[in-house]
Amino acid sequence: MSETDSTELAAFRAEAQGWIAANFPASLKGRAGIMLNLNVETDEPDFHAWKKAMGAKGWGVPTWPKQYGGGGLSKEEAKVLSQEMMKAGAFSPIGGMGVMMFGPTLLEYGTEAQKQRFMPGIVNGTTRWCQGFSEPGAGSDLASLSTKCEDKGDHWLVNGQKIWTSGAQHADWIFCLVRTDPTRKHEGISFLLFDMKSPGVEVRPIQLISGNSPFCETFFTDVEVPKDQLMGPLNGGWTIAKRLLQFERNALSNAGGGTGGGTARMVPEVVKLAEKYVGRDAEGRIADPDLRQRLIAHHLKARAFGLTLARVATETKSGQGPSAATSIMKNAGSKIAQERAEFAIEMMGNLGLGWEGDDFNAYELGAVRGWLGSKVVTIYGGSTEIQNNITAKRMLGLLDHQ
């Protein structure tokens, strides 16, 4: 690491170390998991101070251009920053869909005025975005969406319904796919941005089997949207949506969501859990031989998947174009994450089914919610089946089955 730094990188490392030491509150050290929990808004002043500092510095989005408030760092510098953050037990408080999906898309497709208007809120984490894509009649077949958007001369008029809108109840703005031409399927879709406080927007959280409500139903009734909030060309929204979905899938397989980067690292934790709840035999093996065999297979898969993440990262950095493995990451990662969640409750037995109350510890209560929560990862962001269709068509050149 630091031994191989060039003079410039070494200087940047020192700068990053100094800045983190001066700005990252000690009270937040190592608490990324708790502080960034979806749907939980903390009121800790230290968290907000840290968010403000990171936002102003642009280091929540280290490689984004400086002119829009990003960090303007090179990839190497961003890596150094991430290493130094990790060393200090720090984390980025700037995240969400604005950072993962909308921001990168806006940089590619937005007008200069749109970038000037929307980037700052993403960069400093003050504007929360949600994604208006899926509809009751348009899930896997997203392009059949029907939310109507009419040109009323001085504004757009939106009517329709979205579903599975993640975090809509907390969102300030929405990037939304709307139908501007009912006579054409893919070529009749546009990409529209609007304020969730606009009259006619109604949000109803959906309670899931896990007891949580990370998704909402979102209704639009005669919502008026200014004309300059269309992104990209009229009826050109599908191309933008596809690009955004790529950003989403990369984010889902690389980080958070329990599907990607964490997957390989989580395996020892499952083995520890087995040790605690199932025990070891006289030879030191996990005592239940059937469980042990499946655990071994899981560990092998997860380790090889972790190596694949590393390989994809190395190949991408080398500039030899996108790795062929990219297309399989979402399916492979989500499957492993689900398997891991199933292992946890299986090993805990009935303790892994505790819904609430003092008979179960926090970890056990978390396991059952995590297990049910994990069921979404093979459905959202393009289901396993859709991903397989895409792989068959794009990677293997097999004809569209439809």
Next chain:
Amino acid sequence: MAVLNEEQTMLRDAAAEWAKDKAPVSALRKVRDSNAPLGYDPAVYSDMAAMGWAGIVVPEAYGGSEFGYLSLGVVLEELGRTLAASPLVSSALGFASVLLIGGSAAQKEAWLPMIASGEAVGTLAIDEGPRHDPLQTALAGTAVGNGYTLNGTKGFVIDGMAADAFVVVARTSGKAGEAEGISLFLVPADAAGFTRTKLSLADSRGAAKVVFADVKVGADALIGPAGKGYEILEPALDRTRAGLAAEMLGTALGAFDMTIAYLKVRVQFGQTLGSFQALQHRAAEMFSELEITRSAVEAALQAIDAGSNDIRELASLAKARANETLHLVSNEMIQMHGGIGVTDAHDAGFYIKRARAVEAAYGNAAYHRERFARLNNI
């Protein structure tokens, strides 16, 4: 695919072209139909050696190029695609690795140049029973005077028919199941008391049953210290496993590509098989397994080149993954080809037969899953 340097890219391209040209599956068919005594065509192996492939892990001082294990893996992957028959893995990888790790200067000088040039073939004589398990070694090495007398049978020696020299895994003390007491001996095929017979296995290659009856060797035949042979054998085996896993990845890719090509041309119900979603999803699953296996294989080879401390774990991961993936793809190759796939006229049979032979070689999936589990305290 791993980010390759210039040499590795050249090696890969050369091997790919050569395999298509000089060693297509029809060449293996010819080996089988002519009942070739060595299980490969010696002229073809000479050609491979002339390309420099037998010396890729051998230092320049002994006539090799020392390009490293990933480089050899890159070549093996391409050769695996067409099932190119040769003793490259047993000789230029397995045998060479034992000498490189534990051989004396004299042993290296005597054999490595000839291994690197392809003039001689070496192999590892390990397995006595039908399942790979080197710790079960029982073949007796008895100290007599200044040397040793070897007595016992190695039931399954890969490329045993072709080998000019063997690394014989023997037991000089301890009992079956123990690492302590295993000793390695370098024994030429012309030693008195040595006999071999060809085993006719499904893959049509040159495995042999090898018998040592009062074979006398000097103390200079011992590789490394007596009783400590496993400390040399295990790392050499891991290099061999990682390299073979690369070949298996290539074999799986060869089988997969042929299968996808067939799905694109075979028409039933007025449409190509490849347009059926049931087949598309199975194809996508295989593609995923292949990509993930590649990561494991390349990571093991890179770890060997870097001298990392997790080579054992990564070698077992690579071999276990390669076994599972090749097993899957070779079965699907037959199923997706339908009736034509089970005819001898088609090449699918060669793929599935070779698949099972390499799956068993140097430890099957169960062996490596268990080893991986022990190393990870599961």
